[in-house]
Amino acid sequence: MTAVLDVRDVKKSFGGITAVDGVSFDVQEGEILGLIGPNGCGKSTLFNCILGQLVPSAGEVRVDGKLVTGQRPAELNRLGVSRTFQLLQVFPKLSVRDNLILAGQEHRGSMLSRLFGPSDAGLTTTADQMIGFFKLEHLANEPAGGLSYGQQKLLDAAMAFMGGPRLVLLDEPAGGVNPTMLGDLKDRLIAINRERRATFVVIEHNMEFVMSLCSRVMVMAEGKVLAIGKPDEIRANPAVIEAYLGH
Amino acid sequence: MTKHSKLLLVGLAVVVIAGLIIIPMNFNRYGLYILSQWAVMTIAAMGLNLTLGYAGQVSLAQGAFVGIGAYGAAILTTHGWPLIAALGLVIVLCFIVGWLLGYPALRVQHHYLAFVTLAFSTLMFLVFRNESWLTNGIYGISNIPRPEILGFPTRKPLPFYYLCLGSLALVTLAMWWLIRSPWGRAFIALRENPIRAQSLGIDTRRYTLMAFAIGSVLGGIAGVLYAPLTQYVDPVPFNLQLSLDLLMMVIVGGAGFMMGPFLGAMIAVLLPEWLRVAEGYYLMLYAVAVILLLIYSPTGILGILDRYLSSRRTQAASALRAAAQSKLEAAQ
Numbered sequence: 001m002t003a004v005l006d007v008r009d010v011k012k013s014f015g016g017i018t019a020v021d022g023v024s025f026d027v028q029e030g031e032i033l034g035l036i037g038p039n040g041c042g043k044s045t046l047f048n049c050i051l052g053q054l055v056p057s058a059g060e061v062r063v064d065g066k067l068v069t070g071q072r073p074a075e076l077n078r079l080g081v082s083r084t085f086q087l088l089q090v091f092p093k094l095s096v097r098d099n100l101i102l103a104g105q106e107h108r109g110s111m112l113s114r115l116f117g118p119s120d121a122g123l124t125t126t127a128d129q130m131i132g133f134f135k136l137e138h139l140a141n142e143p144a145g146g147l148s149y150g151q152q153k154l155l156d157a158a159m160a161f162m163g164g165p166r167l168v169l170l171d172e173p174a175g176g177v178n179p180t181m182l183g184d185l186k187d188r189l190i191a192i193n194r195e196r197r198a199t200f201v202v203i204e205h206n207m208e209f210v211m212s213l214c215s216r217v218m219v220m221a222e223g224k225v226l227a228i229g230k231p232d233e234i235r236a237n238p239a240v241i242e243a244y245l246g247h
Numbered sequence: 248m249t250k251h252s253k254l255l256l257v258g259l260a261v262v263v264i265a266g267l268i269i270i271p272m273n274f275n276r277y278g279l280y281i282l283s284q285w286a287v288m289t290i291a292a293m294g295l296n297l298t299l300g301y302a303g304q305v306s307l308a309q310g311a312f313v314g315i316g317a318y319g320a321a322i323l324t325t326h327g328w329p330l331i332a333a334l335g336l337v338i339v340l341c342f343i344v345g346w347l348l349g350y351p352a353l354r355v356q357h358h359y360l361a362f363v364t365l366a367f368s369t370l371m372f373l374v375f376r377n378e379s380w381l382t383n384g385i386y387g388i389s390n391i392p393r394p395e396i397l398g399f400p401t402r403k404p405l406p407f408y409y410l411c412l413g414s415l416a417l418v419t420l421a422m423w424w425l426i427r428s429p430w431g432r433a434f435i436a437l438r439e440n441p442i443r444a445q446s447l448g449i450d451t452r453r454y455t456l457m458a459f460a461i462g463s464v465l466g467g468i469a470g471v472l473y474a475p476l477t478q479y480v481d482p483v484p485f486n487l488q489l490s491l492d493l494l495m496m497v498i499v500g501g502a503g504f505m506m507g508p509f510l511g512a513m514i515a516v517l518l519p520e521w522l523r524v525a526e527g528y529y530l531m532l533y534a535v536a537v538i539l540l541l542i543y544s545p546t547g548i549l550g551i552l553d554r555y556l557s558s559r560r561t562q563a564a565s566a567l568r569a570a571a572q573s574k575l576e577a578a579q
Contacts, residue, residue, distance in 0.1 A: 091435065
């Protein structure tokens with residue numbers, strides 16, 4: 001079976017600094033891969049290389065077997081690769097519903113058909129289902145900027161799923177979210193993973209969150225892959241404990 | 248928006264439109280000229296509002312597109328072309344030039360983009376002034392005919408005013424359609440967060456170019472009306488000052504608000520007329536008024552209304568939350 005995401009020997013240097021140094025891994029369909037490592041170990045740079053925000057200095061990225069190295073983010077997204085950012089990235093002036101419609105509209109029809117078609121691009125129902133799924137019903141018409149931080153984080157995650165993606169890369173989804181909402185977020189992610197066979201890669205510092213959410217965990221240190229395996233194996237790996245988890 | 252406020256808005260629109268049709272029937276030639284100019288400038292400002300207000304791309308070249316439109320109409324109609332044909336040609340030309348002017352916006356933003364578009368504005372002014380074979384240079388082009396629309400002549404000021412008003416209505420409808428379409432949402436996304444927009448599959452390059460192209464077309468349409476309105480064009484009205492005036496109309500009215508350009512153009516075109524009684528001081532009063540407005544509301548006149556409405560919405564929401572809270576406590 002072809003891996004949904006296949007990363008081979010990806011390198012990225014900025015001047016003399018090598019942020020990502022020959023990373024290889026793959027993610028199978030329906031998997032949730034956790035990506036952990038100390039600050040500055042190259043996790044976000046790796047994400048940006050996969051997603052086309054940065055062009056890798058070397059190496060290959062394949063999605064469903066298709067070579068996508070260096071493709072622009074918008075093209076990648078239309079191929080079914082979606083993401084969230086470390087910092088909140090919703091559109092504050094648009095309503096919650098419009099944020100979600102916006103997140104899905106470019107996956108439908110051509111630019112011209114979107115201009116002359118319905119103003120919601122036929123996505124109101126899908127958006128409202130997503131709103132219900134993330135329990136944001138009472139906020140559907142509110143401008144996203146008026147939501148609490150945790151609610152915006154949920155919206156941010158919901159937006160990543162509007163295009164019906166094959167692969168979603170989540171950059172610190174739990175950062176700054178309170179424990180109650182965190183449970184909600186985890187449940188939602190697991191549900192989407194099961195129901196839609198969506199594949200995830202998750203960067204996260206919250207160990208409990210990662211270990212309970214992910215089927216496999218990859219540890220990075222100084223731009224390289226230190227270990228990759230099931231959560232229990234990672235917890236028990238001496239090199240990982242040494243570099244990251246602490247004694 | 249509630250049903251009640253929607254009804255109120257429609258009612259207000261009907262009154263304003265009826266007023267714009269009926270009241271000017273009693274206006275003299277000069278009053279009609281000023282009002283026609285307001286309609287024309289509103290069209291140009293709406294174009295800039297799309298490029299700047301919605302899509303967030305600074306442009307100091309809108310005046311140049313009004314110039315292209317005006318010269319296009321002047322040259323062609325004095326050579327016997329009908330105005331509608333000139334309009335078609337100007338739309339195509341402005342779309343192409345506007346699209347090309349968008350390319351620098353893919354590389355530079357904000358002040359740097361302002362300077363690129365400023366250079367274009369200067370370039371176009373030099374073309375209008377120096378390429379005499381085409382534009383008749385500083386002598387300009389006179390005796391520009393006013394068109395016949397469906398057999399009705401518009402030589403007199405009132406019919407021509409109605410032509411401007413009708414054009415404004417058509418442009419407004421088209422703009423309203425554009426803004427509420429998925430394109431409008433994509434333009435706003437481009438303004439607020441281009442990187443996130445890209446990650447959602449929005450082709451920010453194409454939408455940036457489109458914002459410039461469509462905004463420029465509206466500048467061109469305004470120019471096509473400007474030429475038969477004044478019946479004489481020379482390079483002076485299309486220097487950098489016009490681009491700056493249009494920028495001010497957009498900002499004062501409220502950038503990114505559908506109705507912003509209407510108010511902005513009203514202040515820029517009509518206020519100086521009303522302040523005439525202040526004689527020598529009118530420009531000073533005008534400048535002070537603009538400064539005070541922008542200190543009080545950096546988002547323009549409609550920004551004041553927007554703030555009022557959103558504070559009311561917040562109040563309503565917190566009242567709702569408090570009610571829900573007390574219900575919850577009572578149930579426990």
